[in-house]
Amino acid sequence: MVNPNFKTINAKRAIADPHSVYHYYRKLLALRKQTPALIYGDFADIDPSHAQVFTYTRTLGEARYLVVLHFGSEPLSYTLPKGIQTGQWIFGNSAPAGEQSTTLSLHPYEARIYTL
Numbered sequence: 001m002v003n004p005n006f007k008t009i010n011a012k013r014a015i016a017d018p019h020s021v022y023h024y025y026r027k028l029l030a031l032r033k034q035t036p037a038l039i040y041g042d043f044a045d046i047d048p049s050h051a052q053v054f055t056y057t058r059t060l061g062e063a064r065y066l067v068v069l070h071f072g073s074e075p076l077s078y079t080l081p082k083g084i085q086t087g088q089w090i091f092g093n094s095a096p097a098g099e100q101s102t103t104l105s106l107h108p109y110e111a112r113i114y115t116l
Contacts, residue, residue, distance in 0.1 A: 024093060031091050031113070037063040038113075047081045053106070055080065057116065064116035065090070070106040079103045087115035 003009070014022035032038045041058035052072035058065045066086060070076055080086070085102050089095065092112035096104065104112070 036060055037065055046084065052076060053078050066114040066116050068104060068112045070110045073108050075108060076106045077103060078106050089114055
């Protein structure tokens with residue numbers, strides 16, 4: 001049976017909305033395709049014991065990226081481990097405030113990619 005909300009939540013509307021999840025993933029896949037370090041780079045989990053944040057780096061040659069994924073349902077102030085500081089914000093589901101930092105104010109379910 002078709003979901004009763006099919007007239008408001010459907011592929012046609014998602015494609016027409018530049019801020020939809022559809023376009024978010026298209027941009028994310030394009031970034032991955034044009035950034036070899038995100039595909040082939042060495043992976044390092046930099047905070048494996050954190051219960052709500054999955055933080056890792058991908059490194060290939062001189063290219064280094066930091067990925068921060070917050071799985072909590074409440075905002076969180078998160079301090080990056082090992083003296084790591086963010087570089088330029090590359091991608092995410094909400095633009096962060098501020099410049100380079102070692103402490104991030106994360107929204108619920110937020111994802112970010114930075115250069116290092």
